[in-house]
Amino acid sequence: MMKKRWFQVGWPPVAVLFSFLVIWQLAVTWGHIEEFLLPSPLRILEVFTQADVRARLWMHAASTIRITLLGLGSGIGLGIVLAVLLHVIPFLRSGIYPLLILTQNVPIVATGPLLIIWLGYGIAPKVVLIMLVCFFPVVVSTLTGLSQPDPQYLNYMQMIGATKRQLLWKLELPNALPYLFSGMKLAASYSVITAVAAEWLGSKEGLGTYIKLSANGFMTAQVFATIVVIVAVSLGLFGIFALLAKWAVRWNIKNGGR
Amino acid sequence: MVINTTALDRTQEIPKLEVSQINKSFERDRQRHTVLKNLSLAVHPGEFVSIIGPSGSGKSTLLQLIGGLLEPDSGEIRMDGSNVTGSKGLISYMPQQPALFPWYTLEQNVLMALDIAESNAKKRGSGMGGTPTTASREERRELARTWLARAGLGGYEDQYPQVLSGGMQQRASFVRAMLSPQELICLDEPFGALDALTRLQMQQWLLSIWEEHRRSVLLVTHSIEEAIFLSDRIYVLSAAPAQTIAEFQVPFERPRDEAIINCEPFIRMKRDIYQLLQTGSGQHAR
Numbered sequence A: 001m002m003k004k005r006w007f008q009v010g011w012p013p014v015a016v017l018f019s020f021l022v023i024w025q026l027a028v029t030w031g032h033i034e035e036f037l038l039p040s041p042l043r044i045l046e047v048f049t050q051a052d053v054r055a056r057l058w059m060h061a062a063s064t065i066r067i068t069l070l071g072l073g074s075g076i077g078l079g080i081v082l083a084v085l086l087h088v089i090p091f092l093r094s095g096i097y098p099l100l101i102l103t104q105n106v107p108i109v110a111t112g113p114l115l116i117i118w119l120g121y122g123i124a125p126k127v128v129l130i131m132l133v134c135f136f137p138v139v140v141s142t143l144t145g146l147s148q149p150d151p152q153y154l155n156y157m158q159m160i161g162a163t164k165r166q167l168l169w170k171l172e173l174p175n176a177l178p179y180l181f182s183g184m185k186l187a188a189s190y191s192v193i194t195a196v197a198a199e200w201l202g203s204k205e206g207l208g209t210y211i212k213l214s215a216n217g218f219m220t221a222q223v224f225a226t227i228v229v230i231v232a233v234s235l236g237l238f239g240i241f242a243l244l245a246k247w248a249v250r251w252n253i254k255n256g257g258r
Numbered sequence B: 001m002v003i004n005t006t007a008l009d010r011t012q013e014i015p016k017l018e019v020s021q022i023n024k025s026f027e028r029d030r031q032r033h034t035v036l037k038n039l040s041l042a043v044h045p046g047e048f049v050s051i052i053g054p055s056g057s058g059k060s061t062l063l064q065l066i067g068g069l070l071e072p073d074s075g076e077i078r079m080d081g082s083n084v085t086g087s088k089g090l091i092s093y094m095p096q097q098p099a100l101f102p103w104y105t106l107e108q109n110v111l112m113a114l115d116i117a118e119s120n121a122k123k124r125g126s127g128m129g130g131t132p133t134t135a136s137r138e139e140r141r142e143l144a145r146t147w148l149a150r151a152g153l154g155g156y157e158d159q160y161p162q163v164l165s166g167g168m169q170q171r172a173s174f175v176r177a178m179l180s181p182q183e184l185i186c187l188d189e190p191f192g193a194l195d196a197l198t199r200l201q202m203q204q205w206l207l208s209i210w211e212e213h214r215r216s217v218l219l220v221t222h223s224i225e226e227a228i229f230l231s232d233r234i235y236v237l238s239a240a241p242a243q244t245i246a247e248f249q250v251p252f253e254r255p256r257d258e259a260i261i262n263c264e265p266f267i268r269m270k271r272d273i274y275q276l277l278q279t280g281s282g283q284h285a286r
């Protein structure tokens, strides 16, 4: 079977999106909707042509990207280390894993302010918040991959007398790689939203702050323009991880990475 | 057809592998099911021994006992005369599924088995467990490449297993077992998953390799023909609980030709074993 080209996969959503934008544009123009209620797509595009707004958008985006990458990176690192630890020490796994799932029920709107109280108004509380959100999918998926290698491989390794350590390095870790990457893709897509939410909770810069300021000033077009930037950053980050995943599990011809 | 009349007297020799009076049962639904009952067998150095028995009789369980994955309820497993019950890493192994790791190339797969065997041999201080290998990693790599090429896999060394056919994967899996330095190779229905034609080719190929590179082999199989064609000796197991109900000495000289499949003694032996497996009992020992 021929693999579908990107444009074969890509054109239906693009067509739908384009029609949607056209309808939106026409509705706003003919329906005489106030700009502060709903700006037209062309008006939102116009925001990007204003040099001063563009500069501010870029400045805020850079700040958001910075905390996102810091939080995501440390979250992934923490996730991998924790997954391996829980895997090699069964007691830790049975003791900690259930509690870990419980912690996911605590909402960001509660964690965020607490972290600000504890860590102040710098970037620390935001980075920690992103880290807390990102490490969870990484731990869960990596742990799944570590603990579920195909029994035929496990039997083979034990028959030839592999040690626990050899099992970990040669079987369980490689087996967990595709799982790890699907966890990282999830984490990457959560990370930007969390960064924006964290900034919205309290910060002097970042896209979340910019949205807050723009909305307070009824500059709805700017809010939409910021949303466009957020989506672009999210997609870009997700794309990078998707590419990394493809490369890291290139041996996995059948599913070409998860 | 030449028939080997000088049946070897093996009674004096210390067997490579000796399984003596093994009992093994599993608990299932709060009941004990005896899988192996008073089972004994031996493999002598350089000998090719087959075990044939009905499905579910406990052949894989027996191999897991030999491999040290399971402990017997009673009985002993000895290699070169010393008790090795429950110790791992003393055999090289070829499972029914090729079990080549998808994240390693063919060469890396073979090398991995050699590396593990090497680190086991080091730990044991080159005591039991067969030849201590002194080969460097570079030499091992060279060995792997040479033998993969001999198995008709030249040019595929750097491919991932998924691109290979089932027969090619089995050959790589056999090379992996063959090159491991342990002196006993255990094969668990190695060709069970292959079609009849590929299976025949693989048997001939295995035989040609083994005849010039003698190792002690314990082969588990469903196929009577395969057992007779390849082995020096055959143990027939009964259905659960498995006991050895018969032992056959295979008289054909080596190197063997596939033509022996059609000769009179071959067919007679095949019929005898078939009947034994059908009735599930008998004292046919020769």
Ligand SMILES: Nc1ncnc2c1ncn2[C@@H]1O[C@H](COP(=O)(O)OP(=O)(O)OP(=O)(O)O)[C@@H](O)[C@H]1O
Pocket: B026, B027, B028, B035, B053, B054, B055, B056, B057, B058, B059, B060, B061, B062
């Ligand atoms: N770990 C286990 N726990 C409980 N029962 C087991 C276990 N391992 C094997 N058995 C049982 O032991 C019996 C023998 O199994 P085994 O896999 O050794 O048979 P086999 O001769 O290799 O069969 P086949 O020819 O189909 O491969 C089966 O009834 C199986 O259900």
Ligand SMILES: [Mg+2]
Pocket: B059, B060, B061, B188
């Ligand atoms: Mg079996």
